[in-house]
Amino acid sequence: xxxxxxxxxxxxxxxxxxxxxxxxxxxxxxxxxxxxxxRFRDLGVVxxxxxxxxxQTADAPMSVLVRHARAAGSMLPVIAVAQAGALxxxxxxxxxxxxxxxxxxxxxxxxxxxxxxSVRLEEALLRRIAFGSGFAGPRxxxxxxxxxxxxxxxxxxxxxxxxxxxxxxxxxxxAFSVAQVHEQLAQGGVCALLIDAPCARTIDLVAxxxxxxxxxxxxxxxxxxxxxxxxxxHRAGASDVLSRAAPAAAIAARxxxxxxxxxxxxxxxxxxxxxxxxxxVRDAELDATCYADYLKRLSRALAVRGRRPVVVRLKDxxxxxxxxxxxxxxxxxxxxxxxxxxxxxxxSRDEDFIARVEQMGELAVLRxxxxxxxxxxxxxxxxxRTSFT
Numbered sequence: 001x002x003x004x005x006x007x008x009x010x011x012x013x014x015x016x017x018x019x020x021x022x023x024x025x026x027x028x029x030x031x032x033x034x035x036x037x038x039r040f041r042d043l044g045v046v047x048x049x050x051x052x053x054x055x056q057t058a059d060a061p062m063s064v065l066v067r068h069a070r071a072a073g074s075m076l077p078v079i080a081v082a083q084a085g086a087l088x089x090x091x092x093x094x095x096x097x098x099x100x101x102x103x104x105x106x107x108x109x110x111x112x113x114x115x116x117x118s119v120r121l122e123e124a125l126l127r128r129i130a131f132g133s134g135f136a137g138p139r140x141x142x143x144x145x146x147x148x149x150x151x152x153x154x155x156x157x158x159x160x161x162x163x164x165x166x167x168x169x170x171x172x173x174x175a176f177s178v179a180q181v182h183e184q185l186a187q188g189g190v191c192a193l194l195i196d197a198p199c200a201r202t203i204d205l206v207a208x209x210x211x212x213x214x215x216x217x218x219x220x221x222x223x224x225x226x227x228x229x230x231x232x233x234h235r236a237g238a239s240d241v242l243s244r245a246a247p248a249a250a251i252a253a254r255x256x257x258x259x260x261x262x263x264x265x266x267x268x269x270x271x272x273x274x275x276x277x278x279x280x281v282r283d284a285e286l287d288a289t290c291y292a293d294y295l296k297r298l299s300r301a302l303a304v305r306g307r308r309p310v311v312v313r314l315k316d317x318x319x320x321x322x323x324x325x326x327x328x329x330x331x332x333x334x335x336x337x338x339x340x341x342x343x344x345x346x347x348s349r350d351e352d353f354i355a356r357v358e359q360m361g362e363l364a365v366l367r368x369x370x371x372x373x374x375x376x377x378x379x380x381x382x383x384x385r386t387s388f389t
Contacts, residue, residue: 040065095261103234152193206236317379
């Protein structure tokens, strides 16, 4: 999404928050929450996300926006930009939290990741409702992170006791050295990494983990001195950075948010992967009535963002291998699956709908014209670099 619309609810820190967002998203449309609510009442359109620093009441404009969006099936994400303990993270609707020391480029990345996660989760839920558990998993899966394993590097005893004292139901493991961190992460099962170590070591460790494809999505919460030190750790790729003086309750709350995001990411990925497996491996053909229900629900979810889905037949994206179409003497063995469908799946994002639908053939449903253009470019790139002509 090149230019998201962001509702800004900064309370007394509104000007500082707007300045930070303007630096992070120079092309973005920034609205105050009262303006965003008026826009919704006039046009029926909500922003792509809400960024806030202020606690919210149930009748606050932000809360009203979120309720309207989610009633329409749109997962409007809420991002809190606040120091540890400054915002009650347990309040409803908040999806992720960011430290105010986060540099603009990293804030832009965090907002983009949060938007992408909300879209993937929304798509997974829509497919489950429309097509059933055979295609997208159980209706009400467990999304609790209780029992998750958190690896602690640094002052593990203090942090472990702090998490336990404040009701964080996670299992903790300690890693004395950087080598032990890599070793325990390689064994699997770790959901988050909590670091309380010297700045230089923290930066090197975080940067190394982000270069490893296995750990690009690992939740990493680091403790640091506010200011330049915290900014450098953000730039290295930490998920969140808090002051070393942060209250234990705030550390537990921010870690809980990171773990919850990780659970949602895993849930949506598993559901969307199950759908892809049904389409490609099981060669499933979707029921036309279920597809119509899905398209109706998706259209409603996108309408509150001022968008509409774009439906295209895959044969209009690429006609398929010419040599198979020209063969009239059965000299070529029939391919077991459509190369156009498999290529489209390879070129698509998880949230892009690619499937064979009863009486309609192979279709792609994209969330806007920009997504369709990007999809066409990726398909063209695959076709250009293979013998699929």
